[in-house]
Amino acid sequence: GPSVVLEGVTKSYGATRALDGVSLEIAAGSFVALVGQSGSGKSTLLKTINRLVEPDAGTVRIGDADVRGGPSHALRRRIGYVFQGIGLFPHMSVAENIAVGLRITGERDNTARVADLLALVDLPGDAAARMPDQLSGGQRQRVGVARALATQPRLMLMDEPFGALDPVTRDDLGRAVRALHDRLGLTTILVTHDMAEALLLADRVLVMKAGGIVADATPAELARGG
């Protein structure tokens, strides 16, 4: 995947400064966890990268491109985004939910691509015909990940994707996401409030507080330093 570089990124909502001049370089191919208390700016930071949020000041670059160049839908095709709570469409089958991701690329016969994407996230082929409420919570999150991968992005942004899951399922899915990262050569940024999860999965952990990054270390460094 590509590198991601933020320089002096600032964003306020009224009097609330959600991001306070964040500068940051994420190396191509790395898996970065973004941790911090609720309200510290994690989601806002993630959203500036795919232009769901426009910064008031500062620049965001992905690879060589400034993300302000070109239409945001073209940018988003190259970025996988797993939303908080995932949000599958309840009235659509698994295959149709994944096709929502695929449709952006204009592909017509999706059956083979859907099967490939299900296999990628270790779901059985017959899951394609099921409705979201016929899946377990963990399986639903896997569909969300498959949908995010439908456009073959090289950069993966994940906002608390495992939030609603029990610890065992959470652990399973975390490892699956890390394995996908390695296998597909992605650059991954994972927002989580769970430091243990960050330490387990990431190459680098960034801690946010009040719109700024207050710690930046590898899991090994954090384990040593406490």
Ligand code: ADP
């Ligand atoms: P986190 O993801 O760490 O919980 P957020 O990035 O969601 O933090 O929020 C950072 C701050 O910005 C919080 O104070 C939050 O209430 C505020 N905020 C975020 N989005 C909006 C919005 N759309 N409108 C107003 N305030 C917002």
Ligand code: ADP
């Ligand atoms: P544009 O500026 O290109 O019109 P918008 O910000 O209006 O884009 O978003 C268009 C639609 O795409 C919205 O419904 C939004 O929820 C959705 N969207 C935004 N970002 C993403 C994303 N990363 N993945 C999937 N859908 C997204």
